Amino acid sequence: MxxxxxxxxxxxxxxxxxxxxxxxxxxxxxxxxxxxxxxxxxxxxxxxxxxxxxxxxxxxxxxxxxxxxxxxxxxxxxxxxxxxxxxxxxxxxxxxxxxxxxxxxxxxxxxxxxxxxxxxxxxxxxxxxxxEEVRKDLRLLVLGGKTGVGKTQLLKALAQNGEQVVDLEGMANHRGSSFGSIGLPPQPSVEQFENLLAEKLRTLDANQPIWVENESRKIGRVILPDRFFEQMIHSPFIDIQKSETERIQHIQEEYAILPKAELIQAVKRLQKRLGGLRTQEAIADIEAKNHPSWIRNLLLYYDKTYDFDLERHEEGKTKHLDLSHLSLEDQLHQLLQAKHQLYGN
Incomplete structure (x- = not known):
């Protein structure tokens, strides 16, 4: 033929x-x-x-x-x-x-x-x-919040509700922390990640808001495209807040099921930042399956990191939203209201 x-x-x-x-x-x-x-x-x-x-x-x-x-x-x-x-x-x-x-x-x-x-x-x-596709102008809406507020879960719910969502961590095969690669396939190359991101963006309307999770420039070994990351920094930002109890429970549900040895290795990678004593305490708690204790220990470090990261975003474009103790339906309702306030209908 x-x-x-x-x-x-x-x-x-x-x-x-x-x-x-x-x-x-x-x-x-x-x-x-x-x-x-x-x-x-x-x-x-x-x-x-x-x-x-x-x-x-x-x-x-x-x-x-x-x-x-x-x-x-x-x-x-x-x-x-x-x-x-x-x-x-x-x-x-x-x-x-x-x-x-x-x-x-x-x-x-x-x-x-x-x-x-x-x-x-x-x-x-x-x-x-x-x-070129991953460097075009977009109307991003960045969903942030401290570790454990359930940002990924909220993004999935928004997508199911018909919102335009880009799951950066899903494409990168990494949750964006020392624990991020546990149980996930190998990460794509930077170039392949851009291909995956472009494939998603070409299906979306660039003139309408696109939800993304707040990330640093690197997700594991993947580096976000320069222009895309720059737009994330300067886009409207929703800072999700929840109670410490809810955050610990959410992290426990996601991470306690993972292999103990890999959790311990992830803690050891943070030793320089945690210090020797807190590292040993966290490892002992993992060994004893005292999950709330080691998670609370590590949140001290991750919360400080998040506070520093929050300073990168323009205060005039940041909306703080307390979603503590709300049903998923009510959380979505508040997020959509925030979107309309930041971007209009």
């Missing part, structure tokens, strides 16, 4: 109808890729380096010949893998610039009956879009 070249605009529609195949090396794919894409490499990591070096030293003709020498013996394997994985024989293909590797893969699969849609400009075109 014939190959069809598609633009990025075409891609957004077609991606809903068929698999996306990334023809780059496994290392490039691991670094970042189009979400939901599947890697089917033409050249592996070492082969890519070898061909690239030859291209620089002797030119494109030598590089092409070397590429075919390396990958040629695997042509039938690539075809078999594609036939097994994509029996409908209809796929989108891309490589770095939409050039040789995706072209070769397209040619190989056309010979066994595939209908191919190849992305013009390849991953580079997609990445240029996502880079």
């Amino acid at each position: 014939a190959e069809t070249m598609i633009s990025l605009d075409d891609f957004w529609t077609l991606r809903k109808q068929m698999p996306i195949i990334d023809a780059r090396s496994e290392g490039e794919f691991a670094q970042s890729h189009i979400p939901e894409a599947i890697n089917l490499s033409i050249l592996n990591n070492q082969e890519r380096i070898e061909v690239g070096t030859l291209y620089k030293q002797k030119g494109p003709e030598h590089a092409v010949l070397k590429g075919f020498e390396l990958v040629g013996p695997r042509f039938h394997q690539i075809q078999k893998e594609a036939l097994s994985g994509f029996p409908e024989k209809k796929i989108i293909v891309y490589c770095w610039r939409g050039g040789m590797r995706s072209q070769i893969l397209s040619w190989l699969l056309e010979m066994v009956g595939f209908e191919i849609f190849r992305l013009k400009g390849g991953y580079k075109t997609y990445r240029n879009f996502t880079f």
Whole structure:
């Protein structure tokens, strides 16, 4: 079947109808890729380096010949893998610039009956879009509050209520503290995080308020895009307040179920800030399953950190909201009222 070249605009529609195949090396794919894409490499990591070096030293003709020498013996394997994985024989293909590797893969699969849609400009075109998308002007509404006030739970409830919400910690696979990675998958690269964020933002109306949780510039190893973070700092900010008892209970429900050894390692990572005595007390409480005690101990540190962080936000754009002892429905009602006060209807 014939190959069809598609633009990025075409891609957004077609991606809903068929698999996306990334023809780059496994290392490039691991670094970042189009979400939901599947890697089917033409050249592996070492082969890519070898061909690239030859291209620089002797030119494109030598590089092409070397590429075919390396990958040629695997042509039938690539075809078999594609036939097994994509029996409908209809796929989108891309490589770095939409050039040789995706072209070769397209040619190989056309010979066994595939209908191919190849992305013009390849991953580079997609990445240029996502880079710009996460740096565009937005109307953010930042939900803050000390550790344990249930910000993530409130964001999920807002989303279920039809509000525009971006879950930064969910995308980063990290809860934003020393305990943040426990029980979660590995974090994406910074570039892949931007891809995930851009994919979400393109589905939202940038002219309407978008709820995000207050974060520092880094969520674990992920760094927020510069312009996005700058807008968070200068956007309207809702400071959620709850009683200490509610906060400890919420943290206990979320963290007490996690492996004891990992909780202890997380406390040890904070030793320089907690001091030796408080660190040992917290570890002893974890060992004894005295969860309210170690949580209360650590809140002394996290509360000071939050107070310092709060100073970054403009006081004139900060609204303090006490949601202590309210039902989830009443908390949502107050949050929506605050949104209307800060942004209007």
